[in-house]
Amino acid sequence: MNDLTLNPAKPLGIAAVERETGIGKDTLRVWERRYGFPQPERDAAGDRLYPAEQVERLRLIKRLLDAGHRPAQVVSLPFERLDVLTRGAGLLTEASSAAATGALTAEPADSPLVSAYIALIKQHDAERLRRALQQDVMRMGLDRFVTDIVAPLNTGVGQAWMRGTLEVFEEHLYSEVIQRAMRTAISAIPLADAAQSRPRVLMTTVPQEPHVLGLLMAEAMLALEGCRCVQLGAQLPLSDIARAVRAHAADVLVLSFSSLLQPAQVLDAVADLRSRLPQQVELWVGGSNPALRKRLPEGVRVTASLSDLAPAVHDWRERHRSPSTTDLLLPPQSRD
Incomplete structure (x- = not known):
C-alpha cells in the first residue's frame, strides 16, 4: 500500500512522486519550468511537496505518454481533459x-x-x-x-x-x-514439409518497438495457412534483420508497428529495410501506427488486419505458382 493510499490528503515529496508515477525527478523539474505543471508546494526546508490531486494528474499524463503522446501535448492539460483522453486514446500496453x-x-x-x-x-x-x-x-x-x-x-x-x-x-x-x-x-499446429510450407516468413520488430503480441497473433494466422514462421522477438537492429532474412532464406519479412514510434521513424525504418532486402523478398507491415496509412516504398505490403493475411499468402502463392510446384504451395488443409 502506498503513501497516497494511506493518507490521500498528505502531499508527497519528489522521490515518492517518482515512485508513484514512474516520472523521473529531473523530468518533473523540467515540466515545472517549461509547462507550468506540476506546481508543487514547499516545506519548511524548501523541498517540493506535491498535493494528491497533482499526483493523480501526473498518473494520467504518464499513461498518455506511454500511449504515444508527447509532453507538449498533454502536460499542461486540465485533469478533465486528460481523463477524456485516457478513455479514448490509442493504447500502448x-x-x-x-x-x-x-x-x-x-x-x-x-x-x-x-x-x-x-x-x-x-x-x-x-x-x-x-x-x-x-x-x-x-x-x-x-x-x-x-x-x-x-x-x-x-x-x-x-x-x-x-x-x-x-x-x-x-x-x-x-x-x-x-x-x-x-x-x-x-x-501444436502440425508442420508441413519445408518444401510445402512456403512462403517462409521471418517476423520481428525494429528498434524502439518492444511489442510482440501482435506478431504472435499474425504468426497464428500464417501458421494456419501452412506458412513456416520464424519469430526473432522484438527490437532487432535493421542490419541484423537483413542478415537474418538471408540466413533463414525467408520469402517474406513481417514487421509490426504500434503508435509508440513516430511516423517518421516508421517510414525511415521501412525504407531502409526495403533497400537492404533482396528484391524477391517481400516486406509485409501491420499494426496501429498512422505511418502505415501513408505512401510506402515500392515492394511494401500493408496488412491492415488479421483478415488480410490469408489473402496475402494466397496472392504470394499465385505469383510463385508453377506446374511443378502447384501442389507444394498449397496449405496442408487444402490438399486431399
Missing part, C-alpha cells in the same frame, strides 16, 4: 498495441466475455487464467480464438489499464499469460 492488428473481431471490447476475462485477471490467478484461455483455444480453434477472444480482449485490457481500473502489474500478468497460451497453441 503490450496487450492493447496488438488490438489494431485484430480488427474485424466478433466480440466488442465491452462484451460479457471480455468483462469475465478482465475479472479473472483481477483475481491474480495466473494458472486459472491460463486454463481458461487454453479451454477456449480447444473449444473454438486457434483462428476463432485469435479473432474472437484475443483481439477484443487486448482492446478491453488496454482500455481498462488506461482508465486506471486495471493495474500495470495486472496488464503485465495478462500479457505474459496470453503470450504463453498463444505460443503453446501455435506449436
Whole structure:
C-alpha cells in the first residue's frame, strides 16, 4: 500500500512522486519550468511537496505518454481533459498495441466475455487464467480464438489499464499469460514439409518497438495457412534483420508497428529495410501506427488486419505458382 493510499490528503515529496508515477525527478523539474505543471508546494526546508490531486494528474499524463503522446501535448492539460483522453486514446500496453492488428473481431471490447476475462485477471490467478484461455483455444480453434477472444480482449485490457481500473502489474500478468497460451497453441499446429510450407516468413520488430503480441497473433494466422514462421522477438537492429532474412532464406519479412514510434521513424525504418532486402523478398507491415496509412516504398505490403493475411499468402502463392510446384504451395488443409 502506498503513501497516497494511506493518507490521500498528505502531499508527497519528489522521490515518492517518482515512485508513484514512474516520472523521473529531473523530468518533473523540467515540466515545472517549461509547462507550468506540476506546481508543487514547499516545506519548511524548501523541498517540493506535491498535493494528491497533482499526483493523480501526473498518473494520467504518464499513461498518455506511454500511449504515444508527447509532453507538449498533454502536460499542461486540465485533469478533465486528460481523463477524456485516457478513455479514448490509442493504447500502448503490450496487450492493447496488438488490438489494431485484430480488427474485424466478433466480440466488442465491452462484451460479457471480455468483462469475465478482465475479472479473472483481477483475481491474480495466473494458472486459472491460463486454463481458461487454453479451454477456449480447444473449444473454438486457434483462428476463432485469435479473432474472437484475443483481439477484443487486448482492446478491453488496454482500455481498462488506461482508465486506471486495471493495474500495470495486472496488464503485465495478462500479457505474459496470453503470450504463453498463444505460443503453446501455435506449436501444436502440425508442420508441413519445408518444401510445402512456403512462403517462409521471418517476423520481428525494429528498434524502439518492444511489442510482440501482435506478431504472435499474425504468426497464428500464417501458421494456419501452412506458412513456416520464424519469430526473432522484438527490437532487432535493421542490419541484423537483413542478415537474418538471408540466413533463414525467408520469402517474406513481417514487421509490426504500434503508435509508440513516430511516423517518421516508421517510414525511415521501412525504407531502409526495403533497400537492404533482396528484391524477391517481400516486406509485409501491420499494426496501429498512422505511418502505415501513408505512401510506402515500392515492394511494401500493408496488412491492415488479421483478415488480410490469408489473402496475402494466397496472392504470394499465385505469383510463385508453377506446374511443378502447384501442389507444394498449397496449405496442408487444402490438399486431399
